[in-house]
Amino acid sequence: MGRVLNILDYALCSLRRKLLKNVSVFAIFTLVIFLFCSFQLVSRALTEAAEQLLTTAPDITIQQMSAGRQISIASSTKMELAGIFGIKKIKERIWGYYFDESNGANYTVIGMHAPFSDSPGDRLPGLSEGRLPAPGERGKVVVSDNIRNHLQLGSRKHFSLFRPDLTQAGFETIGLFDGKLEIVTADLILMTLADARDLFAIPDKFVTDLLVYVANPNEIETIARKISLKLPGSRVITRNQILKTYKVVFNWRSGLGTICLLTALAAFVILAWDKASGLSREEMKEVGILKILGWQTGDIIFLRFCESLTVSLLAFLTGYLLAWMHIVYFDGILFRPVFLGWSVVRPVFSLAPSFSIENLLLVFCLSVVPYLCATAVPAWRAATVRADSVI
Amino acid sequence: MRPSSGLLIFFMVFFLLAGVLARSLADKRNTQEENFHTLREVVLHLGLSDLALSTEARYTRHPAISDSVVVSMDHPGAIDHFPSTFFWAPVR
Amino acid sequence: MFIDLQAVTKIYNQGQPNEVIALKTVSLAVAKGEMVCVQGPSGSGKTTLLSIIGCIFSPTSGRAAIGGKKISRLPDHFLTRYRRELIGFVFQNYNMIDHLTVLENITLPLLALGVSPSIRERKADHLLEKFGISHRKKFKVNQLSGGELQRAAIARALINDPPIIVADEPTAHLDGKLSLEVMDMLAALKEEGRTVVVASHDPIVSRHHGMAGIIEVRDGVILLNKPVG
Numbered sequence: 024m025g026r027v028l029n030i031l032d033y034a035l036c037s038l039r040r041k042l043l044k045n046v047s048v049f050a051i052f053t054l055v056i057f058l059f060c061s062f063q064l065v066s067r068a069l070t071e072a073a074e075q076l077l078t079t080a081p082d083i084t085i086q087q088m089s090a091g092r093q094i095s096i097a098s099s100t101k102m103e104l105a106g107i108f109g110i111k112k113i114k115e116r117i118w119g120y121y122f123d124e125s126n127g128a129n130y131t132v133i134g135m136h137a138p139f140s141d142s143p144g145d146r147l148p149g150l151s152e153g154r155l156p157a158p159g160e161r162g163k164v165v166v167s168d169n170i171r172n173h174l175q176l177g178s179r180k181h182f183s184l185f186r187p188d189l190t191q192a193g194f195e196t197i198g199l200f201d202g203k204l205e206i207v208t209a210d211l212i213l214m215t216l217a218d219a220r221d222l223f224a225i226p227d228k229f230v231t232d233l234l235v236y237v238a239n240p241n242e243i244e245t246i247a248r249k250i251s252l253k254l255p256g257s258r259v260i261t262r263n264q265i266l267k268t269y270k271v272v273f274n275w276r277s278g279l280g281t282i283c284l285l286t287a288l289a290a291f292v293i294l295a296w297d298k299a300s301g302l303s304r305e306e307m308k309e310v311g312i313l314k315i316l317g318w319q320t321g322d323i324i325f326l327r328f329c330e331s332l333t334v335s336l337l338a339f340l341t342g343y344l345l346a347w348m349h350i351v352y353f354d355g356i357l358f359r360p361v362f363l364g365w366s367v368v369r370p371v372f373s374l375a376p377s378f379s380i381e382n383l384l385l386v387f388c389l390s391v392v393p394y395l396c397a398t399a400v401p402a403w404r405a406a407t408v409r410a411d412s413v414i
Numbered sequence: 415m416r417p418s419s420g421l422l423i424f425f426m427v428f429f430l431l432a433g434v435l436a437r438s439l440a441d442k443r444n445t446q447e448e449n450f451h452t453l454r455e456v457v458l459h460l461g462l463s464d465l466a467l468s469t470e471a472r473y474t475r476h477p478a479i480s481d482s483v484v485v486s487m488d489h490p491g492a493i494d495h496f497p498s499t500f501f502w503a504p505v506r
Numbered sequence: 507m508f509i510d511l512q513a514v515t516k517i518y519n520q521g522q523p524n525e526v527i528a529l530k531t532v533s534l535a536v537a538k539g540e541m542v543c544v545q546g547p548s549g550s551g552k553t554t555l556l557s558i559i560g561c562i563f564s565p566t567s568g569r570a571a572i573g574g575k576k577i578s579r580l581p582d583h584f585l586t587r588y589r590r591e592l593i594g595f596v597f598q599n600y601n602m603i604d605h606l607t608v609l610e611n612i613t614l615p616l617l618a619l620g621v622s623p624s625i626r627e628r629k630a631d632h633l634l635e636k637f638g639i640s641h642r643k644k645f646k647v648n649q650l651s652g653g654e655l656q657r658a659a660i661a662r663a664l665i666n667d668p669p670i671i672v673a674d675e676p677t678a679h680l681d682g683k684l685s686l687e688v689m690d691m692l693a694a695l696k697e698e699g700r701t702v703v704v705a706s707h708d709p710i711v712s713r714h715h716g717m718a719g720i721i722e723v724r725d726g727v728i729l730l731n732k733p734v735g
Contacts, residue, residue, distance in 0.1 A: 025620030028418050033617060035417035040605055073465055075450050077478075079458035084479055116461055120472055129469045131476075139459055149456045203449045204456055209466040210475070232479075234461040265463050265478040305604070312601050315562065316615045317590025317666070319583060333421070340428055344435070351439050366469040375442040410586075411562045413601050414553055414674060416623060 030322060034329035048295070049338050055291050056342025056390050057349070058357075059284045063386065064346055065355040065362070068376035072206060073269035080265050081114075082243050083235035085250060086258040093258070095229040100254065104235070107249050109242045114234040117219035121184055121212070128173050128367035131210045134219020149208070153198030156215050165198035165213040169205060169368055187224045194218070202371065209370030288389060296397035302405055310405055311413035320406045327402030328395070335394040339387060350374050507571075508701050509536035509559055509670070514568035516554050528554040530726040531568065536719075538669070541693060541702040543712045546723035553674070555723060556705050560672045561589040573669055590615060594663030596692075598675035600655045602647040602662075608634070609643045612662045619666075633661040637691070653684040660691055671695055673704045677711060689714045 038045045087096035101113045117134035137158040139147060147155055156163040166174075174182050176196065183191040200208040220227065237246050243261050251259045310323055349355060354373050363369050456462070464476045473480040516529040528551045536542055546552035558565055561577055564585065570577050573592040577585060595601075602611045612633065613626040621629075634640040637657040642650055650658065656676060663671055673692060677685035685708060693716030696702050704711055712720055722730035 025622055026618060027620075028416070029617040029620060031421070032417045032623075035421065039417070069465070069467070072450075076453050076457055076465065077463065079454045080463050080478075081461045084461075084463060086479065114461060118476075120475075129472075129475065131466070131469070133460060133462075135460070147456065147459055149452045200456075201452070204453055205466070207453055207457060207462055207464075207466050210469045211460075211466065213460065260463075260479055268478040269465075308601075309603050312603055313614065313618075314586070315560075315589070315595055315601075316662075317586060318618045319586050321583075322618045337424065344428065344431060347435055347439070351435060351442060362468060364468050364470045364474065368466075368469045370466050373442065373446065375439060375446045377443070378436075378439070410589075411553075411557050413597065414557060414562070 026322075027325075030326050031329050031333075034326050034333060037326075038330055038333060045334060049334055049341075052291060052335065052338035052390070052394070053342040053345070055284070055287050056339055056386065057345045059288060059389070060343050060346030060386055061349050061355060061358060062284055063382060064350045064376050065358050065374060067379070067382065068350065068355070068374035069362075070269055071376055072374075074266060076207065077262070077265055077269070080262050081234040082237045082240070082262055083247050083250065084260045084265075085233040085235060085254065086231070086260070087254075088256055088258050093231070095225055095231055096233060096257070098228045098230055100233060103253055104233075104250060107246055107253070109237050109239060109246050110235055111238045112236040114236075115216060115230040116232050116234055117216060117223065117225060118231045119219065119223050121222070123173065123184075126173055126367055128170075129210065130170060130212050130368070132212045132214065132219055132222065134214050134216045134222075136216050139213070149201050149204045150198050151201040153196070155198060155213070156218075160215065161218060162192075162194050163197045163214070164194045164218070165200065165211075166196050167200040167205060167208045167211055168202050169209045169370065170212060171196065171199065173368060184222060186222060192218070192222050205370040206372040210368040285389070288393070292393040292397045295394050296401070302401070302408075306405065307408050308413060310408040311410060314408065314410035315413055323406035323408075324402055327398065327405055331395050331398040331402070332391075335391045339391050342390075343383070343386060350376065507535040508538040508540075508573060509534065509703070510569070510571045511535070511558065511565075512569040514558060514565040514570055516551075516558065516563075517566045520566065528726055529558075529565070532723075532726070532728050534721065534728065534731065536701055536703065538701055539696060539699050540718040541696040541704065541714075541716050542719045542721055543717050544703060544705040544721045544723060545707060545712065546705075550723045551726040552705055552723045554726075555721075556672055556674055556703070559670075559703055560593050560595060561585050590619070590666060592668055592670050594666065594668040594671045596656070596659050596663050596671065596673035596676045598678045600647075600659045602655065602659065604648050605646070607644050607646055608639065608650065608658050611647055612658060612665055614662065615666050629665055630661070633664055634658075637661050652679050653687065656680060656684070656688050657691070660688070660695075664695070669700055671700055671702045673702065673706075675706050675708075676704065677706060677708050682710065685710045689716070692716070 085096065085100070086093050088094070098115055101115070104110060104113060115136060117132070119132050121130045121132050122128075123130060137156050137160070139155050150165065153165070155165060176182060180196045181193060182196075183193050186192055194214070198213075200211065214222075216230070219225070220229075225231070235246070235250070237243055243263070247259045247261045251257060313323060314320070349357065463478045466475065468474040511532060511534040513531045513533055514529055515527065515531055518526045518528060532551075532555065534555075544552055544555060557563055558570055558577075559572060561572055562585070564570065564577055564579050568578065572588065575588050575592070577588060580588075603614070606614075609627065609630050612630045616626045616629070631640065631643075634643055637660060639654050639657050639661070642654055642658070647655060647658065671692065676688050676692070680688060689711055692702050692704065693714060696716055704717075706712065711717070720730065720732055721728055
């Protein structure tokens with residue numbers, strides 16, 4: 024133990040002597056690890072949010088396809104599915120997008136038959152104000168606070184949207200989604216099915232998708248298969264597929280961002296190799312002196328290992344900690360512009376990923392280990408300087 | 415003071431900060447779990463399929479239920495150009 | 507004999523086109539507590555002889571025993587250990603590490619042994635006082651004069667309390683007065699019971715009253731091995 028501490032002290036003094044160079048390496052390494060970890064943590068926070076929130080997504084969603092594109096589906100399709108055993112309920116839905124030219128925002132419009140929820144009094148948790156449209160009501164909508172700001176409603180409740188023929192459809196906001204729910208409702212305008220049909224000029228008896236709920240969750244895949252056999256040309260999406268989409272979407276293997284950051288990491292390791300490779304005359308003399316004074320080759324290798332490990336481990340710990348602080352205290356502010364892109368409607372939400380030892384080890388293996396490997400051969404070369412080189 | 419003692423101090427500071435951070439994270443996750451409970455009900459009743467993260471294109475807003483040709487919806491040879499797809503892969 | 511070489515040969519790059527026979531069946535014996543001088547021109551094999559005595563490498567053939575330990579054909583790991591235990595080196599160019607202080611340089615051999623900082627400093631203080639350079643303890647070595655440097659080098663050579671001192675041209679950069687001082691210090695080590703081997707062309711060294719014998723090396727062989735006086 025005494026030997027280890029002595030060599031570690033010597034290594035730390037050696038690092039301190041070349042302070043500017045080592046601080047620069049430390050700073051760059053910390054930055055690369057910070058960016059990579061932040062990216063990983065943001066991805067994981069969103070994946071976990073999707074996994075936890077979308078567990079109540081519809082069991083099966085049915086869309087009609089034509090020429091590889093989605094088209095409207097006839098409401099009468101419900102009758103064709105009635106004979107499939109295990110289906111508990113089928114809901115019709117119109118789901119579309121409204122582009123607001125005045126501010127460049129895309130709103131998601133969802134039209135459904137009222138009552139929207141199965142709870143008594145059609146209460147929907149998550150409304151900070153007001154209520155849902157009642158059956159038969161026209162022109163009543165529930166929006167998010169985000170949309171209310173983009174429409175510049177202020178204290179007003181009425182606004183208009185353009186139909187395809189450029190006539191205006193008037194709406195009144197009777198409910199407001201809670202700000203805490205923006206992660207799913209930020210761009211949502213909820214209205215009745217009739218209003219949505221009118222807004223998008225979708226013919227009667229047509230909707231954009233059917234939501235199927237089954238009695239036994241274990242039967243979802245079986246029923247989905249039966250539906251796709253009964254409805255040729257349709258696209259049948261199960262809840263598992265929705266969840267799998269988000270695993271793939273946020274998987275670290277996909278995503279240009281991860282690839283770019285891994286490239287940066289690789290470039291850094293090559294830089295480290297390049298820096299460590301050159302052995303100056305002073306360094307050769309120092310190693311020769313140490314060896315002639317009784318330091319073993321293994322001691323020299325351990326010395327260089329301590330130098331590399333100190334820089335890389337401290338950078339890893341600092342970068343990792345800063346990444347977590349970036350997520351916990353600042354909600355990943357540096358990456359928000361990237362994953363929100365050019366969106367005009369930008370949801371406000373906070374990120375709280377779970378701590379995962381696998382992720383810590385992954386980042387460690389992708390950062391510290393390659394750095395140590397890159398400096399291993401130069402360290403070995405330094406250690407093989409002959410003792411008689413100083414005589 | 416030995417230089418290795420300085421390293422020890424670094425680790426102590428690190429673990430102290432990590433402890434504070436862990437506490438903040440735990441509080442945040444508790445709050446998040448309360449919100450998630452409400453969110454799951456909204457998802458259930460409205461039949462939602464996606465998070466409302468990026469509204470710049472329909473396949474970034476609804477990646478789970480967008481058809482795969484939507485990426486090149488303007489032209490068969492059109493390439494994807496939205497910034498948020500730097501973050502995640504296009505719809506399969 | 508404390509240093510015993512019998513028919514020692516050292517060949518560099520054996521079997522290759524650039525093969526060099528540095529020592530040819532050299533035999534040498536130095537008793538414990540003796541001080542001897544090794545002389546020879548550049549390329550004579552003097553440095554190779556010193557390296558074998560200093561346990562830096564083993565001979566290619568022949569028997570070599572240093573301080574009672576056989577070093578013939580030993581792997582590097584054991585040689586380094588013996589070198590650490592048995593040999594104290596004093597070099598022509600001092601071979602101090604410039605960016606370290608006098609104290610740090612002197613205690614270098616103790617680091618790899620795991621000796622604690624307090625014990626290292628205590629041992630170093632004792633030697634620094636003995637050689638009259640305590641006041642230079644915290645100075646960087648490039649701030650010392652030649653004489654002070656050589657005294658620091660001798661202190662470093664003694665930090666492990668080795669029974670053998672190998673000095674390679676210890677007076678090369680010193681004037682007459684300082685050279686005599688250094689030789690008196692080495693002779694005092696001999697009086698303590700240590701065996702001292704000094705390589706030098708300097709007559710101040712070869713003619714020093716403490717010198718027991720002169721070994722002349724030329725073209726890899728020992729031409730002369732005679733006691734002084």
